[in-house]
Amino acid sequence: MAGVAGAAVDLVAEEVVVAAAGVAAAATAVVGVAAAVEVVVGGARVVATRPPAAAGDRPSTPRNVTWIGPGTCCSARFLWYRVPAMRGPGPIQRAVAHLAVYAIALSMLAPFAWMVLTSLKTDQEVLSGTASALPSGPPWRWRWQNYTDALVGARLGEYYLNSLVAAVLTTILAGFHNALAGFAFAKMRFRGRRVIFAVTIATMMMPVQVCFIFAYLIAGRLGFIDNMQALVVPFLASGFGIFYMRQAVSLVPDSLLDAGRIDGMTDFELFWTLVRPTVWPAISALAIFTFVGSWNSFFWPLIVIDSAGRKTLPLGVAELATGRLVLSWPTRMAAATLITLPLIIVFMVFQRAFVRGIALTGVKE
Amino acid sequence: MRPRRSTLAGAVLAVLTAAVVLWPAADAVTGERTLLFTVWGMPFEDLLFRDRYARGFEAAHPGVRVNYQRYADDIIMKYNAWHARGRGADVMRLRITDYHGMAARGMLRRLDMADDGTTRLTDDELAAIPRHLVSLLWTDGPQGHGVYALPQDNAPYGLFYNARIIREHNRLHPDRPVETPSGAWTWDDLRRAARQLTRKDARGNVEIRGIDFAVWSWPFLTFFAQAGGTLWTPDGSDCLIDSPAGVEALEFMRAMSREDGSFIPQLSGYLSGTGPDVLFARGRTALFLDGSWRIADFDRNAPDLEYAVVPLPRGPERLGGRAAVVSGCVLWAVSANAAHPEDGISMVRWLTRAEQAIDYWDTLRVAPPANLSAIGSEAFRSTRGILKDPSDPALGYEVAPMPRERFESRAAWIIQTITPDPLTGTVPAFVPVGRFQTELEEEIVRMLNEYLNESNTKPAHEVLGRAARNVRAIMRRGESDGRIP
Structure with missing residues (x-):
């Protein structure tokens, strides 16, 4: 809470009654902004405090927190810094x-x-x-x-379906795998974790054009040529996605996971029940990146897709712009409108989560 | 005991992942004699490549099926990827700029001679190819020095002019009329006409551009050749653009821009549909240099435009008045990894026959076919074009037809570009090729952007020298990866 830094502040209490799991999540959420969180469980009072931030300070994790299992009702009292009102613009x-x-x-x-x-x-x-x-x-x-010409004449309607299936499948599965891998790298201890993570990061440094022949050869050996797998499988996880999710998951306090473990949760349950809801904004942001990446992907589909019936939308639009002979700008613009529309819809649906996701991964614990 | 929700979700996602990865792939179209036929092009071009060529070859060769596949412009990446996996098309369309490199890398099958040494191509087949293209077909490959592809077309650059602007100028200025452009024009005629046809309003803003063309390698290569320049040494081991002809070409272009004010260069490379062609189509440009592929475009999109095309002007008389026309070329080839190479070679030869060459011109009218008997035939003098919807002619044409009466203004000039020049005895058309042609042309574009920029003060020989040095540096690097034998 940058506005607090250096300002004359005092404390304001806000008391809420929530389920215990909610307290855990709420406490996590307010770590960055609340001065303290006070949890009362069965008459026992547990207080987590943090000193007022000085200029340039980053929020710190509250100490003295005892986490409680799900199903227990309790009350939580948040003490907020009161920020002096600022004069708004005229x-x-x-x-x-x-x-x-x-x-x-x-x-x-x-x-x-x-x-x-x-x-x-x-x-x-x-x-x-x-x-x-x-x-x-x-x-x-x-x-x-012109829209009929683009959809039927240029077969964009057919390509639309291929792109949609590939993008949706990639987004769902990549979101799951990247978040799972990010969780493993951020919160699990295993031999070679740093080395494997470094190798994962290194894949981000290489442009796809450098390694596409090798990727194509591997895809060919696995039978991922000219089919839906060719468009989805290579993107089920990515260096960027894993790195992004690892950054998001690393913001989740270890103490939250410790509480889950005390409750008998398995690692996957910890991920699904505690981590996933907490990092949902980051998952949503990554989903947008993944969807847009898959939807706009041109280079890889150009290489791996051979049959007309399996082409994706960018390939179809590129065909409308092929050659230097007869160009129909209205048809090309109709195709461009059709290809842009889903991206606008996806962004509008996930807009809020997208912004929060970007903000979340820009803050360290 | 009921499974937890997290377990169920994990199981569903794991099953979905497994299904995506392990789903059996559908077999591609295969068969004992199914030829893979690949082209690049736009959807409506299926009417030629698929409906006439693929189906036509099947009809003429019972028992053979043709699996037609069309891609976008970047098809060369696909050819490279396929070659890396040991596969390739039985018949493939490629650009001449890619041809020599692909042959050298062993990607193509030799067409003129069989493995047992017997000759395949007849004298008649070779004689039908325009003379300036024949020498370009011979190249080195794993099967020796030979022909690894046959040409489909020959796309030349021409001088387009707006007849209405010239007529209007001559009406307003009977004392200094502009002649109708012709193949006899020289640089001086072109420059004078462009200067005269440039029209400015009272505030000095240009209303009508005297001359316009996209700033990319081809106009420079044209002027360079007309000034007597040669791009490469005979063995291809050095680049010669920094010769005096290069200086002449650059200074000619800049003189039209700076001294005459008749040319306003748009420094954005070759733009299709958004560049100088749009201004010409809108009647804002008097003289316009561009390729044969523009003609059908103008005929469809600007039906009221009163224009004609003539061969490019000759070089200046003091340099011999040389006629030179830069041209492109598209070829048919058979992949070295073709599953049915003999059938593929048979189809390539079939595709380059006069009947198929005429079909190409009749439908797409992009460029004249690379077949002299087709160009010399009556069928070359008119085309039918392609209707947007054959069931509803009212919707108009995808490719406009060329009625017989328009032949003189639209296509007669093409014949002049491939006919030996009476002055020199050489064919004006030339196709710029070399092992490092792509790199050279990229350097030329960079050089033009710098030299024609308003703020540039560097002389022509300096920017040419740097471009040549850059190309030579690339060539030296290329020596290490075997691109120069």
């Missing part, structure tokens, strides 16, 4: 700031608007020197046929 400043923000946002939307509007024009309109931003005529006379 109405004019706010209006100017809002205008600036909207202007920047609009400038970023402009290419998307151009893409969508061009996708509804005729070829002649696009090249006409007198063309306006909008397609000519009322909306029902715009050339919606």
